[in-house]
Amino acid sequence: MPLMMDDSINVGDLFGEPTSLELGLPPSASPARGLAQRLDEMRLLGCCQKIAWSKLGCIAYISQDSLRVKVRHLQCRPSDGKWVLSDETPLMPITEAHGGHALTHLSWNEAGSDLAVVDVTGRVSVYHIPFALNSVNGLRQPAFSPDDGSQIVGMMWLNTQRSVHAFYQAAKVQGRWAYSPFRRRPIGPFHPANKAALLCITRSGSMKLLYQNPDGRWDDISVDLKSTSYSDRLLSHAALVATQNGILVATYSINWNPPQWDPAQQPKQTPPQFPVPSFRFTHSKVETSCTVPGMHRNDGEEPDMMHQSISNPLYTLSRLDIILPASDNAAGTTANPWIVAVFSTPPQATPDHPGPQGPASVIVRWQLDTAAFTLHPKFDEMAAKRNSTQIKPRPVLRRLEDIYSDRYVISVDQIEYGNVVAITYDDSSVSFYDPKTMALFNGVDDANTVTGLAQAGFHYAPDASGCQGQHVSFSPSACAAVMLDSDGQTHLRVMEHSYGAENGLYDENAQITFINEVYRALPINCNFTVEQEKLMNHPYIPKCLSIQAALGFADKYKPRSFASSVSWSILQLRHAAILYPFFFQYNKGIQAEPHDPVKTTNSLALIILLSSMSRAFLRFICRGLRGIHAGYTNASLGGDSRLQYAEICQALDATPARIDVYEKFLSAVDSAVRHAYHGAGFGDTERPGPEKELLVNARIPPVLVAAVSTILRQTVPGLKSEVDRMAIYMHDYSWLGFGSDLRSELYRRTREVDIIKKTPIRMTIAQGSNGPQLGKPNNQGVLRRRCVRCCDVSEGTYPPRSVLAFRMIFKLGHLRSCICGGMWTLESGLNEVGK
Numbered sequence: 020m021p022l023m024m025d026d027s028i029n030v031g032d033l034f035g036e037p038t039s040l041e042l043g044l045p046p047s048a049s050p051a052r053g054l055a056q057r058l059d060e061m062r063l064l065g066c067c068q069k070i071a072w073s074k075l076g077c078i079a080y081i082s083q084d085s086l087r088v089k090v091r092h093l094q095c096r097p098s099d100g101k102w103v104l105s106d107e108t109p110l111m112p113i114t115e116a117h118g119g120h121a122l123t124h125l126s127w128n129e130a131g132s133d134l135a136v137v138d139v140t141g142r143v144s145v146y147h148i149p150f151a152l153n154s155v156n157g158l159r160q161p162a163f164s165p166d167d168g169s170q171i172v173g174m175m176w177l178n179t180q181r182s183v184h185a186f187y188q189a190a191k192v193q194g195r196w197a198y199s200p201f202r203r204r205p206i207g208p209f210h211p212a213n214k215a216a217l218l219c220i221t222r223s224g225s226m227k228l229l230y231q232n233p234d235g236r237w238d239d240i241s242v243d244l245k246s247t248s249y250s251d252r253l254l255s256h257a258a259l260v261a262t263q264n265g266i267l268v269a270t271y272s273i274n275w276n277p278p279q280w281d282p283a284q285q286p287k288q289t290p291p292q293f294p295v296p297s298f299r300f301t302h303s304k305v306e307t308s309c310t311v312p313g314m315h316r317n318d319g320e321e322p323d324m325m326h327q328s329i330s331n332p333l334y335t336l337s338r339l340d341i342i343l344p345a346s347d348n349a350a351g352t353t354a355n356p357w358i359v360a361v362f363s364t365p366p367q368a369t370p371d372h373p374g375p376q377g378p379a380s381v382i383v384r385w386q387l388d389t390a391a392f393t394l395h396p397k398f399d400e401m402a403a404k405r406n407s408t409q410i411k412p413r414p415v416l417r418r419l420e421d422i423y424s425d426r427y428v429i430s431v432d433q434i435e436y437g438n439v440v441a442i443t444y445d446d447s448s449v450s451f452y453d454p455k456t457m458a459l460f461n462g463v464d465d466a467n468t469v470t471g472l473a474q475a476g477f478h479y480a481p482d483a484s485g486c487q488g489q490h491v492s493f494s495p496s497a498c499a500a501v502m503l504d505s506d507g508q509t510h511l512r513v514m515e516h517s518y519g520a521e522n523g524l525y526d527e528n529a530q531i532t533f534i535n536e537v538y539r540a541l542p543i544n545c546n547f548t549v550e551q552e553k554l555m556n557h558p559y560i561p562k563c564l565s566i567q568a569a570l571g572f573a574d575k576y577k578p579r580s581f582a583s584s585v586s587w588s589i590l591q592l593r594h595a596a597i598l599y600p601f602f603f604q605y606n607k608g609i610q611a612e613p614h615d616p617v618k619t620t621n622s623l624a625l626i627i628l629l630s631s632m633s634r635a636f637l638r639f640i641c642r643g644l645r646g647i648h649a650g651y652t653n654a655s656l657g658g659d660s661r662l663q664y665a666e667i668c669q670a671l672d673a674t675p676a677r678i679d680v681y682e683k684f685l686s687a688v689d690s691a692v693r694h695a696y697h698g699a700g701f702g703d704t705e706r707p708g709p710e711k712e713l714l715v716n717a718r719i720p721p722v723l724v725a726a727v728s729t730i731l732r733q734t735v736p737g738l739k740s741e742v743d744r745m746a747i748y749m750h751d752y753s754w755l756g757f758g759s760d761l762r763s764e765l766y767r768r769t770r771e772v773d774i775i776k777k778t779p780i781r782m783t784i785a786q787g788s789n790g791p792q793l794g795k796p797n798n799q800g801v802l803r804r805r806c807v808r809c810c811d812v813s814e815g816t817y818p819p820r821s822v823l824a825f826r827m828i829f830k831l832g833h834l835r836s837c838i839c840g841g842m843w844t845l846e847s848g849l850n851e852v853g854k
Contacts, residue, residue: 052487052505053487053489053504053505054366054427054445054487054489055365055366056505057429057445057489057490057505058337058363058365058366058427060123061337061338061363061429062255062335062336062337062363063255064123064124064170064172064255064256065172065173065255065256065257065258065338065339066123066124066126066137066171066172066173066174067123067124068124068125068126068490068492069081069122069123069124069125069490069503070125070490070491070492070501070502070503070509071125071126071127071134071492072127072492072493072494072495072501073127073131073132073134073148073495074127074129074130074131074495075130075131075132075148075152075835075842076092076093076131076152076494076495076807076842077090077091077092077127077131077134077148077152077153077155077842078090078091078092078093078104078492078501078509079110079125079127079134079155080125080490080501080503080507080509081122081123081125082507083505083506083507084507085121085122085123086114086119086121086122087109087110087113087114087122088109088110088113088122088125088136089107089108089109089110090107090108090110090152090153090155091104091105091106091107091108091153091509092104092105092152092153092807092842092844093105093494093499093511093807094807094808094844095569095572095807095808095809095810096574096810097574097575097805097810098574098575098576099574100572100573100574102513103511104501104509104511105152105153105807105844108153110136110146110155113136113144113146116144116157116160116161117136117138117142117144117161120138120139120140120142121138121139122136122137122138122139123137123138123139124136124137124171124174125137126174126175126176126217127176128176128179128215128217129176129178129179129205130179130181131148131495132147132148133145133146133147133148133158133176133215134146134147134148134155135174135176135217137171137174138161139170140169140170141169141170141171141221141222142161142162142169143159143161143162143171143217143219143229144157144159144160144161145157145158145159145215145217145229145237146158148835149834149835150804150834150835150843151804151835151842151843151844151845152807152842152843152844153844153845154845158215158231158237159229159231159237162237162239168221168222168223168224168225168253169221169222169223170221170222171219171220171221171222172220172221172222172254172255172256172257173219173220173256173257173258173259173339174217174218174219174220174259175217175218175259175260175261176215176216176217176218177207177208177209177210177215177216177217177218177261178205178206178207178209178261179205179209179210179213180205180207180209180213181205182202182203182204182205183202183203184200184201184202184203184541185200185201185202185203185436186198186199186200186201186540187199187200187201187438187470188438188468188469188470189468189469189470189540190467190468190469191466191467191468196536196539196540198539198540200540203436206261206262207261208261210230210231210294211294212232212233212293212294214230214231214232214233215230215231216228216229216230216231217229217230218259220244220254220257220259221254222253222254222255223253223254224243224244224253224254225241225242225243225244226241226242226243226244227239227240227241228240228241232293233293234293255336256336256338256339257339258339258340258341258358259341260341260342260343260356261343262343262356267341267356267387311331311334311362311381311383311421331364331377333364333365334362334363334364334377334381335362335363335364336360336361336362337361337362337363337380337428338359338360338361338428338430338431339358339359339360339361340358340359340360340431340433341356341357341358341359342356342357342358342359342433342437342440342454343356343433343437344356344357344437344454344455355386355387355388355389356386356387357384357385357386357387357419357454358384358385358387358416359382359383359384359431360382360383360384361380361381361382361383361428361431362380362381362383363379363380363381363427363428364377364379364380366379366427377423378423378424378425379424379425379426379427380423380424380426380427380428381421381422381423381424382421382422382423382424382428382431382442383418383421384418384419384420384421384422384457385416385417385418385419386416386417386419387414387415387416388414388415388416388417389412389413389414389415390412390413390415391412391413419457420457422457424442424444426444426445426446426448427444427445428442428443428444428445429443429444429445429488429489429490429491430442430443430490430491431443432491432493433454434471434493434497435470435471435472435496435497437454438454438470438471439451439452439453439454439460439470439471439472439473439474439497440452440453440454440457441493441497443488443491445487445489446487447481447482447486447487447488447491447502447512448479448481449478449479449491449500449512451471451473451474451478453470460473460474472497472498472514475516476516476517477498477514477515477516477517478514478515478516478517479500479512479513479514479515480515482510482512484510486502486504486510487504487505488502488503488504488510489502489503489504489505490502490503491503497514498513498514499511499512499513499514500512500514527580530570531582531715531716533570534563534566534567534570534715535711535715537563537566538563538711538714538715541559541563543557543559543560543563544707545630545631545632545707545710545711545713545714546631546703546706546707546710547631547632547635547710548631548689548692548693548696548706549703554593554596554632554635554636554639555596555597555639560593560632561590561593561838561839561840562840563586564586564587564589564590564593564839565586565590565808565809565839565840565841567582567583567585567586567714567715568583568586568587568590568809568839569583569808569809569839570583571583571584571586571587572809572810575767575810576764576767576768577767578756578757578758578759578763579756579757581623581717582715582716582717584623584717584757585623585626585627585630585713585714585717586714587757588623588627588633588757589627589630589632589633589636589714590838590839591838592627592633592636592637592640593636593838594775594838595636595640596636596639596640596643597639598643623757625719625727625730626713626717626719628688628730629688629692629713629719629723629726629727630710630713630714631692631710632710632714634685634688634689637681637685638682638685641678641681641682641685644671644678645678647664647667647668647671648668648671648678675742675743675744675746675747675750676738676741676742676743676747677741680738680741680742683738684734684738687730687733687734687737688726688730688734691725691726691729691730691733691734692723692726694725694726694729695722695723695724695725695726695729696722698725699722701722708720709722709723753765753766754766754770754772754779756772769781771811771812772811773812773813773814774806774809774811774812774813774837774838775813775815775833775838776813776814776815780803780812780814802814802815802845803845803846804843804844804845804846805843805844805846806837806839806841806842806843806844807841807842807843807844808837808839808840808841808842809837809839809841811837811839813833813837813843
């Protein structure tokens with residue numbers, strides 16, 4: 020090992036000189052429980068990851084008996100606002116699907132919606148998250164014919180053609196952080212129809228591609244690797260990674276015929292013709308076995324080749340990975356990848372060779388590089404040679420310095436888009452390294468340049484419970500990790516800062532600083548007095564608002580903080596502003612309710628009116644409501660449709676303030692704010708500052724005090740004759756959840772509001788029940804979904820009863836996620852108040 024696919028690799032450079040790297044902790048007095056079994060699994064089979072955390076937030080893990088898969092997720096607990104792991108939900112019926120064979124490996128696709136489950140015979144089944152984290156449905160039944168050589172030793176999902184915004188680093192310039200954003204482009208090959216595709220390497224040296232056709236059916240192709248002809252035994256490990264030159268397993272590429280596929284351009288034919296893949300290889304060869312441990316340096320001097328270390332037979336390969344360097348520029352180009360192999364000794368084993376006992380694990384690294392061919396000088400005398408074409412450089416593997424550890428390495432993970440390598444040890448400790456130099460991130464090196472959280476001082480504190488996890492999986496942001504111990508129990512680990520935090524939460528000033536940096540980094544111009552249309556499709560505004568709303572959430576029985584209430588209100592207005600265009604098929608639209616004219620400057624309604632972002636959403640809502648009247652008047656409706664439209668129009672006509680009056684009120688507020696900015700000499704470059712002050716700190720900036728005076732003394736009194744002030748004053752606003760009065764407190768404890776439809780849901784407690792049965796409908800056959808982030812609920816049938824309803828929900832993005840961006844989890848219609 021390792022396995023590379025090229026004819027011209029020079030094996031002479033594989034045996035470099037290692038340098039010991041102190042990793043900080045002394046060896047354990049005794050091996051962790053279950054460590055020997057875990058090391059045996061890693062030694063015998065490359066695919067033995069029994070816990071996996073998807074990008075959608077679903078955590079899947081294999082049970083202790085290796086026959087079942089269970090799923091959990093991270094959620095905000097409604098009773099106290101703490102983030103905890105949910106109850107486990109079994110993935111059914113996986114035991115029967117795999118014929119009772121032991122399950123060995125789990126792997127999520129890049130999007131986090133599809134889960135591959137592998138058993139000991141090499142059979143693969145695929146499961147899918149349709150709309151809730153605790154509802155995982157079967158997508159593909161296991162189909163590989165089991166034999167001795169079908170065990171899977173390497174696996175990877177093909178990427179999807181979806182680029183994301185990322186940051187290479189943050190650098191402090193003149194006391195302020197400057198960010199380096201770029202669009203991270205995915206690396207192919209891709210499925211032409213953007214469907215799922217899974218690549219597997221088997222023990223016998225076969226490569227299999229499982230792919231989904233546009234009609235949802237699965238197919239596969241396979242081919243034998245020529246490299247196995249160089250080996251006298253079966254494969255045990257295989258590493259795969261997508262690079263700009265193809266997939267490196269070695270090196271190969273996948274061809275699709277046709278390379279692009281559009282269903283709209285396909286001719287009407289039966290049966291339909293779908294893209295068909297094929298493999299293309301460059302020849303492969305196997306490197307000779309390397310010396311482990313490698314040669315030691317003597318006080319920094321060059322090693323003596325006559326005293327080369329003898330390879331210790333107790334060291335066996337336990338893990339093989341390929342690390343692709345992080346992209347450091349907008350073009351997306353990267354340096355050459357590294358091959359990382361972990362060799363470990365059996366626990367409590369005494370090495371059978373002279374000298375002291377060696378380290379528990381040795382991390383051996385090779386860099387994939389290129390070198391020019393060197394020919395004998397006699398070839399220069401040949402005229403034909405001088406006139407020949409230029410010879411391409413040959414790929415070589417250059418061995419880097421080995422890394423020694425007195426603890427056993429159980430996992431090597433590349434996190435934070437390749438900027439950090441996380442190494443997990445048998446004592447459940449986690450260390451972070453620079454992938455280029457393998458220098459340890461300790462949080463105190465360069466405080467002015469940060470490429471990852473570990474470099475900024477964040478770390479995983481030692482587990483106080485004494486958990487010794489055998490498997491680990493990191494969250495998509497690597498801010499949390501979940502470990503699986505030898506008893507099949509999961510343990511949540513949360514990243515902390517070296518300075519610590521009081522009661523697990525940072526103070527309000529730290530939260531405000533964090534939110535300010537989020538707005539700066541993305542970046543978001545908070546001034547929407549002119550470019551209001553950009554609000555509707557801005558990808559980061561709802562994310563920023565959701566973060567701010569989550570920071571101010573204590574529990575479902577207490578009102579949010581004032582700053583959090585501002586962002587939460589704007590999220591509701593945004594939801595209303597984009598709902599009506601799909602529902603009534605008009606350009607802009609939404610629901611909203613006018614609020615009571617304010618009496619103090621510490622007013623949520625006043626902040627909402629002064630902010631250009633929320634005021635724009637209110638204007639979009641008014642457009643949509645006017646569209647209802649126009650649709651009722653102009654459209655040819657009949658039957659139930661006309662009756663329903665008539666009821667909606669009657670409800671709008673009965674509101675305390677007509678739509679045209681409310682639009683006139685918004686125009687007057689616009690004018691007051693515009694004059695306040697103009698009077699203070701604030702142009703387009705100065706306005707984002709006070710607008711950001713409104714959103715982040717929920718404070719009225721001094722420049723807008725004049726606008727407040729105009730609104731309260733001129734605008735509101737001028738509309739008194741056109742609104743029903745008594746109806747506004749007497750209306751019950753407790754369902755909004757912003758008040759701290761007794762009526763609002765009672766509503767929070769007895770009722771809930773559907774976060775999507777804004778309809779009340781009464782709380783009921785099951786008699787003699789410890790809690791809801793997840794994923795099952797209530798007595799009316801209606802499924803209830805609860806958001807794992809904001810803890811709000813939504814009721815409805817799934818799938819929606821009509822095709823139009825399904826399209827609308829899918830277009831709004833609420834099929835899997837709440838309006839705050841959090842994922843759904845299923846529960847019954849009976850609420851457990853104390854949960």
